[in-house]
Amino acid sequence: MSSRFLMITPEDGKEVLKCLAAPARLSILELLHASGPLNVNDIADRLDLPQSTTSTHLNQMEEAGLIRTEVQKARKGSQKICHAVHDEIVISFSSPKETVDEAIEVAMPVGLYSGYDVFAPCGMCSQEGIIGYLDNPDTFLAPDRMKAGLLWFTRGYVDYQFPNNARIKGAEIRELELLLELSSEVPGTSDNWPSDITISINGKPIVTWTSPGDFGDRRGKYTPDWWKLRGSQYGVLKSFRVTPTGTFIDGVRVSDTCLADLALLEHRSIRLRIEVPETAKHPGGINIFGRGFGNYDQDIILRLKA
Structure with a gap:
């Protein structure tokens, strides 16, 4: 099975590292990897987080490239489904000169x-x-x-x-x-x-x-x-x-x-x-x-x- 990995450096990966510094966002990533794609309500319910807080976290994670979202039809209107993008995140400390x-x-x-x-x-x-x-x-x-x-x-x-x-x-x-x-x-x-x-x-x-x-x-x-x-x-x-x-x-x-x-x-x-x-x-x-x-x-x- 292919592994989707992201390699960053401390310099170009600041947004990713900032996202990973929040325990709630780490929990969201762990949940998406364990359960597969979920909608915003499911994530909020399973992690016992307010929906507004969950949405804020997800927006920041999407901007950092840690998740992707898609809109699907639901019984009433539509719902946003969240997917984890990477299986592994590697931090490289190689010098910029190299x-x-x-x-x-x-x-x-x-x-x-x-x-x-x-x-x-x-x-x-x-x-x-x-x-x-x-x-x-x-x-x-x-x-x-x-x-x-x-x-x-x-x-x-x-x-x-x-x-x-x-x-x-x-x-x-x-x-x-x-x-x-x-x-x-x-x-x-x-x-x-x-x-x-x-x-x-x-x-x-x-x-x-x-x-x-x-x-x-x-x-x-x-x-x-x-x-x-x-x-x-x-x-x-x-x-x-x-x-x-x-x-x-x-x-x-x-x-x-x-x-x-x-x-x-x-x-x-x-x-x-x-x-x-x-x-x-x-x-x-x-x-x-x-x-x-x-x-x-x-x-x-x-x-x-x-």
Whole structure:
């Protein structure tokens, strides 16, 4: 059975460590691991906690990435179901210098794509405002796209071209990792709006991840105040890793696609495609969050470990 693990350092894992410092949150994690997914009322009842206190804890845990939630239909209305995300949390005390020496990292702004083919509804915006015209794919040609911190479309793809710095350095690549904040795209928002998002490297599809929804229940941590609250507020930070033995999502092995299939050292650049294909079982659109939007103030990160 695969183990879903999270590795953090004291520096980048402050929010996780802060969450784990509360006994009630530890009890919630232990309960979810022992019992499986539960709704908010069940958690409150089993731990003898007020429902309002339980909801506050769960919101903080979700923001830290320790749990995920989904909205399901209930007899009367709907209910929020909570899932534990990780089986293990590992704290690494390796020095920052060791990490930098072993990893070659490039941050790509979400608007710096090299090609696209998208379908409306679509659009993009910067921290200052909307870029171009909404629901017009030609807007994706606008020079101001370089400033984009959020872009969205219903179907299609955007391509990014990263420098292959490992090839330049003559370093053997042991692992490729992509870090992106993603969600589905629906007019308005909906926690229950699945979308199949396919990630390809150098023309090779490596994984399809199904986003659970388009989240607008609260403002994203970095989303600017001018952005309407009913619009997409934040996504899920996903880690896609390709190693010599397979491909992993958030530490869970999902396919046999390995580094050798990507022929990285044969190319001067590393080509990334983020796509909602026409053939997707759940064609629920996509939001790609960059710096200045969502819950993680970062661009698209490509990390090569040599």
